[in-house]
Amino acid sequence: MEIILFAILLSAGAGFFAYNAWKVRYNILLGQDIDRSDKKGERIKTMVLVAFGQKKMFSRPIPALLHLALYVAFVITQIELIEIAIDGLSGHHRFFYFKLGGFYSFMISFIEILSVLAFVATLAFLIRRNLLKLPRFTMKELIGWPTKDANIILIAEVVLICCIFSMNGADEVLYSRGGSHVEFAKGHYDFAISSWMGPLLFQNFSIDALHVIERIGWWGHILMVFAFLNYLPYSKHFHILLAFPNTFYSNLEQKGKFTNMESVTNEVKLMLDPNADPYAAPANPDEAPKRFGAKDVTDLTWKNLLDAYTCTECGRCSSSCPANVTGKLLSPRKIMMDTRDRLVEVGENYRKHGKGYDDGKSLIGDYITEEELWACTSCNACVQECPVNIDPLSIIVDLRRYLVMEESKIPSELTGMLTNIENNGAPWQFAQSERLNWANED
Amino acid sequence: MRVPTMAEKMANGESPDILFWVGCAGSFDDRAKKITKAIVKILNKCQVDFAVLGTEESCSGDPAKRAGNEFTFQMQAMMNIEVMNAYEVKKIVTACPHCFNTLKNEYPELGGNYEVIHHTQLIQDLINTGKLILEGGETFKGKKITFHDPCYLGRANDVYEAPRSLIEKLDAELVEMKRCKTKGLCCGAGGAQMFKEAEKGNKEINVERTEDALETQAEIIATGCPFCNTMMTDGVKNFEKEGDVKVMDVAELIAHAADL
Numbered sequence: 011m012e013i014i015l016f017a018i019l020l021s022a023g024a025g026f027f028a029y030n031a032w033k034v035r036y037n038i039l040l041g042q043d044i045d046r047s048d049k050k051g052e053r054i055k056t057m058v059l060v061a062f063g064q065k066k067m068f069s070r071p072i073p074a075l076l077h078l079a080l081y082v083a084f085v086i087t088q089i090e091l092i093e094i095a096i097d098g099l100s101g102h103h104r105f106f107y108f109k110l111g112g113f114y115s116f117m118i119s120f121i122e123i124l125s126v127l128a129f130v131a132t133l134a135f136l137i138r139r140n141l142l143k144l145p146r147f148t149m150k151e152l153i154g155w156p157t158k159d160a161n162i163i164l165i166a167e168v169v170l171i172c173c174i175f176s177m178n179g180a181d182e183v184l185y186s187r188g189g190s191h192v193e194f195a196k197g198h199y200d201f202a203i204s205s206w207m208g209p210l211l212f213q214n215f216s217i218d219a220l221h222v223i224e225r226i227g228w229w230g231h232i233l234m235v236f237a238f239l240n241y242l243p244y245s246k247h248f249h250i251l252l253a254f255p256n257t258f259y260s261n262l263e264q265k266g267k268f269t270n271m272e273s274v275t276n277e278v279k280l281m282l283d284p285n286a287d288p289y290a291a292p293a294n295p296d297e298a299p300k301r302f303g304a305k306d307v308t309d310l311t312w313k314n315l316l317d318a319y320t321c322t323e324c325g326r327c328s329s330s331c332p333a334n335v336t337g338k339l340l341s342p343r344k345i346m347m348d349t350r351d352r353l354v355e356v357g358e359n360y361r362k363h364g365k366g367y368d369d370g371k372s373l374i375g376d377y378i379t380e381e382e383l384w385a386c387t388s389c390n391a392c393v394q395e396c397p398v399n400i401d402p403l404s405i406i407v408d409l410r411r412y413l414v415m416e417e418s419k420i421p422s423e424l425t426g427m428l429t430n431i432e433n434n435g436a437p438w439q440f441a442q443s444e445r446l447n448w449a450n451e452d
Numbered sequence: 453m454r455v456p457t458m459a460e461k462m463a464n465g466e467s468p469d470i471l472f473w474v475g476c477a478g479s480f481d482d483r484a485k486k487i488t489k490a491i492v493k494i495l496n497k498c499q500v501d502f503a504v505l506g507t508e509e510s511c512s513g514d515p516a517k518r519a520g521n522e523f524t525f526q527m528q529a530m531m532n533i534e535v536m537n538a539y540e541v542k543k544i545v546t547a548c549p550h551c552f553n554t555l556k557n558e559y560p561e562l563g564g565n566y567e568v569i570h571h572t573q574l575i576q577d578l579i580n581t582g583k584l585i586l587e588g589g590e591t592f593k594g595k596k597i598t599f600h601d602p603c604y605l606g607r608a609n610d611v612y613e614a615p616r617s618l619i620e621k622l623d624a625e626l627v628e629m630k631r632c633k634t635k636g637l638c639c640g641a642g643g644a645q646m647f648k649e650a651e652k653g654n655k656e657i658n659v660e661r662t663e664d665a666l667e668t669q670a671e672i673i674a675t676g677c678p679f680c681n682t683m684m685t686d687g688v689k690n691f692e693k694e695g696d697v698k699v700m701d702v703a704e705l706i707a708h709a710a711d712l
């Protein structure tokens with residue numbers, strides 16, 4: 011009976027996740043093409059260092075260590091999860107116990123110690139958000155759902171860890187009384203934490219009650235995992251999976267290099283070349299004319315969109331952004347959150363009303379204002395700081411390109427600057443013929 | 453001061469080792485012109501075989517590109533590339549991190565392939581190879597100097613050590629700001645901000661950055677960018693500290709130390 015129930019839950023959990031993952035993939039692929047298939051070796055190295063190795067997290071050591079505890083605990087706990095799946099489907103109890111012997115106790119002890127560290131870290135994360143109110147967690151883009159999202163994850167984490175310990179603790183006591191399913195003899199698992207915490211908490215319970223507690227822990231754990239998995243696509247917690255592909259597909263160029271717009275190159279060549287035939291057929295007649303820059307999420311690249319889903323909303327970018335720290339509207343984290351929210355909306359629209367459906371809204375205007383975009387100094391601090399190699403600047407630049415080249419919406423001083431460059435080859439009104447005057451002045 | 457142009461060199465059938473890209477600020481801004489001259493003095497002193505484009509130089513296009521106008525950028529870039537390719541330029545030194553970044557990273561895809569270095573890298577090389585000796589001039593021994601990392605030199609191109617090594621060569625005490633190197637705070641000029649008013653906020657970025665610099669108690673704020681220089685100079689004025697704290701380009705410090 012339990013086996014059937016488990017099998018149903020497992021397939022429902024996995025199936026629903028697969029459906030959600032497909033939707034996310036669909037959304038991300040709405041983005042424009044960009045080639046990130048080169049330099050595999052360097053990409054793998056980046057992923058190993060930045061995602062697996064958490065390299066960039068350590069520019070802020072305290073949160074990095076707390077997070078490391080959570081991260082390692084999560085990864086190692088997967089071993090226990092495999093056992094739970096096997097037990098659940100086969101009706102065994104602690105399938106690996108007899109297979110692995112003493113190593114099993116060592117392994118579970120290791121998981122338990124990490125879980126305690128993770129528990130402490132989770133509490134610390136809750137405290138820094140809700141009691142210490144660190145500035146980067148209280149900016150206005152986090153008001154409402156994002157803050158709730160963060161707390162839901164952290165509380166779920168606490169519940170999960172409690173489940174692990176009630177499962178192991180109750181089982182320890184059962185085993186010592188000869189009531190464990192693992193073997194109806196008396197014995198000890200010798201798990202590092204629950205071998206003493208179990209008796210401490212559950213000494214006075216009857217064997218029947220202990221069986222119930224053990225089952226609650228077991229089912230609670232696995233149910234939480236299924237719930238978690240399916241919550242990911244709606245949450246900033248999606249980073250636990252996407253951090254890996256996102257760092258793999260990082261921009262490996264120098265940060266100062268902005269993309270070259272080839273569509274512009276062709277037109278400029280025509281303008282500069284007196285022999286060019288302006289009526290010549292375009293090189294790629296099948297290609298629909300694209301707009302310059304980005305007005306909406308579908309004009310951004312798929313990597314920009316993957317970035318948006320990967321964002322942990324940690325705010326390291328915004329807390330190092332010169333515009334943000336001096337009180338301007340711009341917050342690179344908000345740029346990423348807006349991009350994601352808009353993408354989810356566009357994706358839903360396309361699936362409901364057909365691909366290309368226009369709801370009359372766009373990323374610029376309805377989500378991100380011009381004032382935000384013009385406050386950016388292109389300093390790359392946000393790109394440098396992001397622990398999962400997100401590039402908010404490239405979105406900002408593409409949105410600016412749209413404003414300037416498609417809509418001619420640009421601060422008037424900049425219009426002057428551009429006119430000067432076009433007329434006299436300098437951003438100020440000095441003649442090009444005077445460019446060498448400095449050499450003769452003293 | 454000898455400032456040969458590419459055209460003159462070409463007329464004499466010579467092709468110089470390196471092109472000195474002066475940039476718009478270096479050509480027209482009164483403060484930046486002093487930096488340009490300091491660099492030329494160093495080049496002259498070390499008998500570097502260089503030339504400038506002079507009136508054939510035009511804006512690199514950086515502010516246009518950062519402002520989102522790719523057309524104006526590419527027009528500028530292609531005109532400059534045509535001129536430089538005609539002179540068969542191989543190596544370029546720039547006095548401005550924005551030109552440095554654009555020429556180095558954004559010109560290749562438009563047909564301009566050059567080895568591009570920043571002036572602090574060139575000067576470091578001149579000192580390391582013994583061509584430039586720092587003696588006879590102003591002494592900076594023991595003076596506190598802090599270095600403000602230009603975004604387009606530091607984060608954008610990972611050049612952090614060259615300017616610092618020069619300050620250390622001065623025997624000065626290099627004091628770092630709390631935000632430095634990869635974490636350096638922008639002066640507020642990049643991304644075409646230099647040419648417009650800042651958006652509404654509660655503080656100017658250059659004031660925030662100048663606070664970092666003043667906190668170090670340094671007597672000199674060194675920079676490697678004409679725009680940072682302007683921003684930091686304005687910031688120091690804002691605190692009415694211009695009597696106590698000077699804002700200088702690393703090239704100027706070196707030129708002073710070498711009595712040029």
Ligand code: HEM
Nearest residue numbers: 060061062064073080081084135160250253322324397398
């Ligand atoms: C695979 C298992 C992982 C787990 C279980 C995990 C768990 C968590 C949790 C619970 C938080 C929330 C902290 C809070 O909201 O206060 C968080 C935040 C974060 N995670 Fe992860 N994470 C994992 C993987 C990763 C990876 C691979 C990276 C890549 C470097 C990463 C980067 C981050 C960042 C940057 C934050 C924001 C932290 C901050 O506030 O400074 N995580 N993670």
Ligand code: SF4
Nearest residue numbers: 331386387389390392
């Ligand atoms: S690049 Fe723009 S958004 Fe990013 S930190 Fe600098 S000013 Fe802020």
Ligand code: SF4
Nearest residue numbers: 321322324325327396
């Ligand atoms: S973009 Fe990066 S640094 Fe900014 S909030 Fe998202 S994960 Fe954090």
